[in-house]
Amino acid sequence: MDETVAEYIRRTVLKIPRDEIKMMLQKWGFLSEAQLQTLNFHQIKDNISQEVVQLCEENSADIKQAAALDIIYNHIYQNKRMWSVYQMKKSGEELEYFDITDFKKKFKRRLRSALKNVTITFKEYEDNAIWIRVAWGTPHKKPNQYKPSYVVYHSQTPYVFISSSVLKSTLPLLCQALIVASNYHDIREMELRSHSLNSLKDIVFKRYSQNFQTDTPKPLQGGNVETENADIRIVQENKSEKERIHRLNQEVFGSGPQPKLEFAQYRLETMFKSDPKMDVLDKKEPFRCLVKFSSPHLLESLKSLAPAGMADAPLSPLLTCIPHKARNYFKIREKKGLYPESFVSP
Amino acid sequence: AVRGRCADVRLSALSLCPQFVGSDEELQRRLAETILQEKKDFNINIHLATSLPLPSERDHLRPRIDLVVFMIDIKSKYSLKNVETSLAYVDASYFLGKVCFLVTGVGRKNDCSIETNAVCKLGEAYCSPVLFCELELEGVRVATAQRLVRMLGICAGHIPGVSALSFVSLMRKSNDD
Numbered sequence: 001m002d003e004t005v006a007e008y009i010r011r012t013v014l015k016i017p018r019d020e021i022k023m024m025l026q027k028w029g030f031l032s033e034a035q036l037q038t039l040n041f042h043q044i045k046d047n048i049s050q051e052v053v054q055l056c057e058e059n060s061a062d063i064k065q066a067a068a069l070d071i072i073y074n075h076i077y078q079n080k081r082m083w084s085v086y087q088m089k090k091s092g093e094e095l096e097y098f099d100i101t102d103f104k105k106k107f108k109r110r111l112r113s114a115l116k117n118v119t120i121t122f123k124e125y126e127d128n129a130i131w132i133r134v135a136w137g138t139p140h141k142k143p144n145q146y147k148p149s150y151v152v153y154h155s156q157t158p159y160v161f162i163s164s165s166v167l168k169s170t171l172p173l174l175c176q177a178l179i180v181a182s183n184y185h186d187i188r189e190m191e192l193r194s195h196s197l198n199s200l201k202d203i204v205f206k207r208y209s210q211n212f213q214t215d216t217p218k219p220l221q222g223g224n225v226e227t228e229n230a231d232i233r234i235v236q237e238n239k240s241e242k243e244r245i246h247r248l249n250q251e252v253f254g255s256g257p258q259p260k261l262e263f264a265q266y267r268l269e270t271m272f273k274s275d276p277k278m279d280v281l282d283k284k285e286p287f288r289c290l291v292k293f294s295s296p297h298l299l300e301s302l303k304s305l306a307p308a309g310m311a312d313a314p315l316s317p318l319l320t321c322i323p324h325k326a327r328n329y330f331k332i333r334e335k336k337g338l339y340p341e342s343f344v345s346p
Numbered sequence: 347a348v349r350g351r352c353a354d355v356r357l358s359a360l361s362l363c364p365q366f367v368g369s370d371e372e373l374q375r376r377l378a379e380t381i382l383q384e385k386k387d388f389n390i391n392i393h394l395a396t397s398l399p400l401p402s403e404r405d406h407l408r409p410r411i412d413l414v415v416f417m418i419d420i421k422s423k424y425s426l427k428n429v430e431t432s433l434a435y436v437d438a439s440y441f442l443g444k445v446c447f448l449v450t451g452v453g454r455k456n457d458c459s460i461e462t463n464a465v466c467k468l469g470e471a472y473c474s475p476v477l478f479c480e481l482e483l484e485g486v487r488v489a490t491a492q493r494l495v496r497m498l499g500i501c502a503g504h505i506p507g508v509s510a511l512s513f514v515s516l517m518r519k520s521n522d523d
Contacts, residue, residue: 231378231379231382233382233389233390233391233392234375234378234379234382234391234392234394235391235392235393235394236394237393237394237395237400237401237404238394238395238396238397238400238401240401240403241396241401242396307371308370308371308372309370309371309396310370310422310424310425311424
């Protein structure tokens, strides 16, 4: 067995928490049940990984199998990666039957024609998701297994979720291979990113309960606001105001849990305007400013801003449009007439 | 605590009524509950509000207010702004010792977005004491509650020989040192 393969398997095993190693090896299915029985999982991880490598040696594992184990790990720990959503577009309306073997064949052929040294691995999951792992090399170097790209593609949708390699130059190749393989014409980044792959899917597949602006607000039932105090000696003066906030919040965010995003970023590209008489800063230079909101759970925090009394309701549409517009990275340009003053800082 | 409210004095000897104005409602509620748990020889009814003026439709239900506590979250500029605009609706007579500023969140120095100085200036401008506390800490919350209950007693004229005005001048003396 190749030494780099052995080392890669060893390092992958080391990444797995000890009490999950057995489960992941079973999912991998490369080692037989009898072989798994011989493994001692009650020792330090370093020793477990050595034993696993030994067994792989017996089965003469190659990089394909090692990559498969890596996909299994990343599928379970998908939140460790940063995911970005891409949308593909067709030129015509022709509907084609999706053939997975054809997709794989075209994808491989396209990538290999551009770059010989790549490791491409596919794995299909029950929810119609195809996971693709690509490790990149150069014309003269073997693929670097430690800096791969991951792609999650749902064949019935135009959306692709990419966790790209730190090797940035590989992204155009990857995008090209994707549109060729899936018979699309064009691909663009949606400016929607998060660690939570499932939340991104919830947003683009519209799987969470959001009442869009067109919906008529449902009448609020009395006593629905959870600010009722048990103690009658505490009087809440702004009850009706609170009910208004609650209603507005429901309209904007819906009643369900929010998808998990960690950031919202607004880049200003507006001109600085001042009195022409003052003759200062009257340059044609854009006013550079970057406003970044971050939170372990951004949309839930935004949702609780007004009820917690930290901001006025309703919040700026710039903040609440995130799931609706399916993007959390924005550029604000002159024409729209939006200024940082319209933000509410949490 | 609204302009004109003072004409309508309904003195119920054993019921004191502080009013909390502030935007962090969770903290407000917790402090109110702690105050009610305090042992004291009078009843307390607490009114919570996010900002002033108070909604007028409840005017007839509101007893005389004895003390107005403005809560400022040191982590939020919004809360300071809110208090500053609310101050305009307080009857001038309240500034003779029946208003205090309660600055919360001072336990987390790194998250401060308001300068302490700005709050102290506010206290000076309105001749009212400024208290600093961290309500997230149980011990400090209890101590703050006790302190407010004592002040409330004074403001309502329950402590013989100490008026709200004399108390607030005492507080000022210590501030000037």
